Amino acid sequence: MSDHQDAGVRLEPALGRPRSADATEAVLAAALALAYEGGVHHATAARISERSGVAKTTIYRRWPNAAAVVMDAFLDEITPLIRYRRRADVRATFIAAIKELARALRGPRGDLLRHLLGVAQTDLELQKAFWDQWISPRRVQAKEVIAEAKTLGQLRADLDEDVLIDTLFGAVYYRLMIPYAEVSGPYIEALVDQVLAGASGPRI
Amino acid sequence: MSDHQDAGVRLEPALGRPRSADATEAVLAAALALAYEGGVHHATAARISERSGVAKTTIYRRWPNAAAVVMDAFLDEITPLIRYRRRADVRATFIAAIKELARALRGPRGDLLRHLLGVAQTDLELQKAFWDQWISPRRVQAKEVIAEAKTLGQLRADLDEDVLIDTLFGAVYYRLMIPYAEVSGPYIEALVDQVLAGASGPRI
Amino acid sequence: MSDHQDAGVRLEPALGRPRSADATEAVLAAALALAYEGGVHHATAARISERSGVAKTTIYRRWPNAAAVVMDAFLDEITPLIRYRRRADVRATFIAAIKELARALRGPRGDLLRHLLGVAQTDLELQKAFWDQWISPRRVQAKEVIAEAKTLGQLRADLDEDVLIDTLFGAVYYRLMIPYAEVSGPYIEALVDQVLAGASGPRI
Amino acid sequence: MSDHQDAGVRLEPALGRPRSADATEAVLAAALALAYEGGVHHATAARISERSGVAKTTIYRRWPNAAAVVMDAFLDEITPLIRYRRRADVRATFIAAIKELARALRGPRGDLLRHLLGVAQTDLELQKAFWDQWISPRRVQAKEVIAEAKTLGQLRADLDEDVLIDTLFGAVYYRLMIPYAEVSGPYIEALVDQVLAGASGPRI
DNA sequence: TTTTAATCGAGACGGTACGTCGCGTCTTGTT
DNA sequence: AACAAGACGCGACGTACCGTCTCGATTAAAA
Numbered sequence: 001m002s003d004h005q006d007a008g009v010r011l012e013p014a015l016g017r018p019r020s021a022d023a024t025e026a027v028l029a030a031a032l033a034l035a036y037e038g039g040v041h042h043a044t045a046a047r048i049s050e051r052s053g054v055a056k057t058t059i060y061r062r063w064p065n066a067a068a069v070v071m072d073a074f075l076d077e078i079t080p081l082i083r084y085r086r087r088a089d090v091r092a093t094f095i096a097a098i099k100e101l102a103r104a105l106r107g108p109r110g111d112l113l114r115h116l117l118g119v120a121q122t123d124l125e126l127q128k129a130f131w132d133q134w135i136s137p138r139r140v141q142a143k144e145v146i147a148e149a150k151t152l153g154q155l156r157a158d159l160d161e162d163v164l165i166d167t168l169f170g171a172v173y174y175r176l177m178i179p180y181a182e183v184s185g186p187y188i189e190a191l192v193d194q195v196l197a198g199a200s201g202p203r204i
Numbered sequence: 205m206s207d208h209q210d211a212g213v214r215l216e217p218a219l220g221r222p223r224s225a226d227a228t229e230a231v232l233a234a235a236l237a238l239a240y241e242g243g244v245h246h247a248t249a250a251r252i253s254e255r256s257g258v259a260k261t262t263i264y265r266r267w268p269n270a271a272a273v274v275m276d277a278f279l280d281e282i283t284p285l286i287r288y289r290r291r292a293d294v295r296a297t298f299i300a301a302i303k304e305l306a307r308a309l310r311g312p313r314g315d316l317l318r319h320l321l322g323v324a325q326t327d328l329e330l331q332k333a334f335w336d337q338w339i340s341p342r343r344v345q346a347k348e349v350i351a352e353a354k355t356l357g358q359l360r361a362d363l364d365e366d367v368l369i370d371t372l373f374g375a376v377y378y379r380l381m382i383p384y385a386e387v388s389g390p391y392i393e394a395l396v397d398q399v400l401a402g403a404s405g406p407r408i
Numbered sequence: 409m410s411d412h413q414d415a416g417v418r419l420e421p422a423l424g425r426p427r428s429a430d431a432t433e434a435v436l437a438a439a440l441a442l443a444y445e446g447g448v449h450h451a452t453a454a455r456i457s458e459r460s461g462v463a464k465t466t467i468y469r470r471w472p473n474a475a476a477v478v479m480d481a482f483l484d485e486i487t488p489l490i491r492y493r494r495r496a497d498v499r500a501t502f503i504a505a506i507k508e509l510a511r512a513l514r515g516p517r518g519d520l521l522r523h524l525l526g527v528a529q530t531d532l533e534l535q536k537a538f539w540d541q542w543i544s545p546r547r548v549q550a551k552e553v554i555a556e557a558k559t560l561g562q563l564r565a566d567l568d569e570d571v572l573i574d575t576l577f578g579a580v581y582y583r584l585m586i587p588y589a590e591v592s593g594p595y596i597e598a599l600v601d602q603v604l605a606g607a608s609g610p611r612i
Numbered sequence: 613m614s615d616h617q618d619a620g621v622r623l624e625p626a627l628g629r630p631r632s633a634d635a636t637e638a639v640l641a642a643a644l645a646l647a648y649e650g651g652v653h654h655a656t657a658a659r660i661s662e663r664s665g666v667a668k669t670t671i672y673r674r675w676p677n678a679a680a681v682v683m684d685a686f687l688d689e690i691t692p693l694i695r696y697r698r699r700a701d702v703r704a705t706f707i708a709a710i711k712e713l714a715r716a717l718r719g720p721r722g723d724l725l726r727h728l729l730g731v732a733q734t735d736l737e738l739q740k741a742f743w744d745q746w747i748s749p750r751r752v753q754a755k756e757v758i759a760e761a762k763t764l765g766q767l768r769a770d771l772d773e774d775v776l777i778d779t780l781f782g783a784v785y786y787r788l789m790i791p792y793a794e795v796s797g798p799y800i801e802a803l804v805d806q807v808l809a810g811a812s813g814p815r816i
Numbered sequence: 817t818t819t820t821a822a823t824c825g826a827g828a829c830g831g832t833a834c835g836t837c838g839c840g841t842c843t844t845g846t847t
Numbered sequence: 848a849a850c851a852a853g854a855c856g857c858g859a860c861g862t863a864c865c866g867t868c869t870c871g872a873t874t875a876a877a878a
Contacts, residue, residue, distance in 0.1 A: 016853030121322025198402020220822025424827030529730025606810020
C-alpha cells in the first residue's frame with residue numbers, strides 16, 4: 001500500500017477515527033480488477049465505489065482521482081515481481097532483470113502500465129508518483145549493479161550510468177508504448193549484448 | 205495535412221457541395237493553438253469548433269475525435285522540422301538527427317508530443333496514426349542510414365538495426381515521458397558515443 | 409408552459425435544432441408527479457431525468473435547478489383553476505375567488521405550494537418567478553375587481569387597494585404556511601365580512 | 613435558550629460528564645453569525661462546528677439539525693425585541709406592536725426569518741418550533757389585547773379574534789415573504805386603520 | 817433552369833463521468 | 848457520560864465533453 005496522503009510516517013497519536021484498512025484494500029482490489037477488465041478509463045470513481053462497497057467520498061478523501069487509485073493498486077501488485085537479483089556477471093544480471101520485467105508486463109499488465117504511463121503524461125501528480133514509486137527505485141538498484149560491475153572490470157570505468165540505463169530500459173519502454181514488435185527473450189539478449197559490445201564497426 | 209477520412213483516393217466525381225479546404229485549415233490551426241494553450245485536453249471538439257468557426261458536425265465528418273485533429277495538426281507542423289541529413293559519418297548523422305529532434309521538441313512542443321503519445325495509449329486509432337505518420341517513416345530513414353554505414357564499415361555488419369534504433373530513440377523518448385533530466389546536447393553525444401562504442405570493460 | 413429561458417417572444421427564425429416540446433412536457437409531468445409523491449425535495453434533477461426519459465443535461469439547459477422545474481409544472485397546473493369570476497357584488501366575488509383558491513390548494517397541492525414558497529425564500533430566481541407568474545397577475549385581477557366596486561359604491565373610494573389585497577390574501581397564505589387552522593368555507597366568509605365591515609366597536 | 617433535547621425535565625442525577633454550557637453558547641453564536649453572513653444554508657453543521665470549536669457530534673447531541681440551531685439562536689436574539697406594550701387604545705397598541713416587529717425585521721434579520729420560515733415548510737420539527745416559540749406566544753398576547761379592547765368597547769364584541777390577527781399579521785408576513793413592497797410606517801398605520809374601519813362603502 | 821445531393825452553421829439531445837458539498841452516524845482517544 | 852477529532856456511507860449537486868441528431872441555408876454538378 002502506498003497511499004497518496006500519508007507517504008511520510010505519522011508520529012502523532014492519530015486523532016479521530018482512524019482510516020479503515022479494509023476500505024483501502026477493497027478500493028485497491030476493485031480498482032485493479034476494473035482496470036484489467038476494461039482499461040484504465042473503465043475504473044471510474046463511481047464504479048470503484050460500487051464494486052468495493054466504499055463510498056465515493058472516501059475514495060476522494062484519500063486519492064486525487066480514480067487513475068491514482070489504479071496506479072497505487074498496480075504498483076502494489078507489480079513491485080514484488082520485479083526485484084533485481086545478482087547473476088554471474090552484468091550481462092546475465094541485466095538480461096535476467098529485463099526478462100523478469102518483460103514477463104511481468106506480458107499480457108494485460110503491460111497494457112495497464114502503458115495506459116497509466118499515458119495518463120501520467122497529462123497528470124503531474126501521477127507523473128511524480130510514477131517516478132517516485134516505480135522508476136526511481138529501480139534506477140537506484142540498476143546503479144548499484146553498474147557500480148559493482150565497474151569494480152569488477154565488467155564495465156568501462158568512464159561509463160555514464162544514466163546513458164546505460166536509458167538505452168537498456170528506454171528500448172523496453174519504447175517497445176511497450178509503440179508496440180511495433182514484442183519484447184521477446186531473444187530480443188532482450190540481443191539488446192543487452194549490443195549495448196555492451198557497441199555498434200561500431202571493426203577498428204582495424 | 206493528412207485527413208483521416210480520405211486516406212483512400214476518391215474516384216467518383218464527387219456529388220454535392222464539395223468540402224471546404226478553408227474549414228480544414230481553420231480547424232487544424234485552432235486545434236493546435238488550443239493544445240498549446242492548455243494541453244491536449246483543452247482542445248475539445250466544442251472549443252475547436254468555436255475558435256475555428258467551423259461546425260462541430262463538420263469536424264466529426266472528417267476526424268474521429270478531437271485528439272485526432274490535434275495529432276494531424278501537430279504532425280503537419282513538426283514533420284518538416286526533423287528530416288535526416290547525411291553528415292561525415294554515422295556518428296555525426298545520428299547526433300545531428302537526434303539534436304534536431306530534441307531541438308524541435310524543446311518547450312511546449314515536447315509536452316504536446318508527450319500528451320499525444322499518452323492519449324494514444326488508450327486510443328487505438330491514434331496509436332496507429334502515430335506509428336504510420338511519425339515513427340515508421342523515421343525508422344525507415346534511420347535504416348537507410350544504418351545500411352549505408354554498414355557498407356562503409358562504420359557499423360558492424362551483423363548489427364541488429366531495430367535494436368540500434370530502439371536504444372538510441374528509446375532513450376530519447378524515455379527522457380521525454382519520464383522527464384527526470386533534459387535531453388541536452390552533451391547527453392546526446394554521450395548517448396551516441398556509448399551506443400557505438402559499447403559499455404563493456406576492456407577485453408584483455 | 410412557462411419556460412425560464414424564453415420568457416420573451418423569439419422573432420428570429422430559431423437557428424439550429426429546435427427544442428423538443430415532448431421533452432419539455434415529459435419533464436414537467438415527471439417533476440410534478442415526483443413532487444406530489446415525496447415533496448419538492450424528492451423531485452431531484454436525476455429522478456426527473458430518469459422518470460421522464462429526458463437527459464439531466466437537457467433539464468439544466470432549460471431550467472436553473474430542479475425546484476424551478478417543479479415551480480413551472482405547478483404553475484401550469486394551477487393557473488387555469490383559479491380565475492376570478494364576477495359575482496353579484498364585491499363580497500361575493502372575493503368569497504368565491506378565495507374559496508376557489510382554497511379548494512385548489514386543499515390537499516397535496518397546498519403542501520406543494522407551501523414547499524415552493526419555502527424554497528423561493530432562499531432562491532431569488534424562484535422568488536421572481538413566483539411573483540411574476542403567480543402573485544402579480546392575480547393582484548392585477550383583484551385590483552380590477554376593487555376598481556369596479558369603487559365605481560359601484562361597494563367599496564370606499566379612498567380605500568388602499570394594496571392593503572385590502574394584503575389583508576385578504578395575507579390571511580390565507582398565513583394559514584397556509586403556519587397551518588394552525590384550516591382555511592374553511594365559514595372562515596373565508598368571516599374573513600371577507602370582517603375585512604369589509606371593519607373591526608371597530610360601535611361609534612356612538 | 614430553548615434546547616430541543618431537554619424540553620422535558622431531567623430528574624436523574626446526570627451520570628458522567630455534564631454538558632458544557634459554554635459549548636451551547638458558542639454553537640448558537642456561531643450559527644447566527646454564519647446565517648447572517650451567507651443565509652441559512654451557509655450555517656451548516658460542519659461550519660458551525662469549526663467556527664464554534666464545538667464538535668459536530670456535540671451539536672447533533674443537542675439539536676436535530678443545523679437549521680434548528682439557527683432557529684434557536686434567532687429566537688433567542690429576537691424575542692426580547694418584540695414585546696407587546698399597552699398604548700392609549702387598540703389602534704395605538706397594534707400600530708406600536710407591528711412597528712416594533714417591522715423594525716426588528718428590517719434588514720438581514722428579516723431575511724433570516726424569511727429563510728427560516730421557508731425551511732420550516734419542509735421540516736415538520738422546525739414548523740412546530742416556529743409555532744410554539746414564535747407565533748403562538750405572540751397570538752396569545754394579541755388575544756389579551758383584543759379581549760381588553762372588547763371590554764372597553766374599542767372593538768366589536770362579536771369580532772373573530774383569529775380573523776383579526778390573521779389579517780393584521782398575515783399582511784405583514786405576506787409582504788415579508790413576497791417582498792413586492794416594504795412594510796413602512798405609513799403602511800402599518802393604513803393597515804391597522806383600514807382593518808379597524810372596514811373596507812365597505814357608505815351604507816346610506 | 818431546375819433538380820439533386822452533399823456540405824455547412826447552429827445548437828439541441830441522451831449519456832457518462834466528474835469532483836464537491838452537506839448530511840447524520842460511527843469510532844477513536846481524552847476529560 | 849460528554850467531548851474533540853475526524854473517518855465513513857450516502858445522496859444530490861451542477862458542469863464538462865462526448866458523439867449524434869435535426870434544422871435551415873449553401874453550393875455545385877446533373878438533369
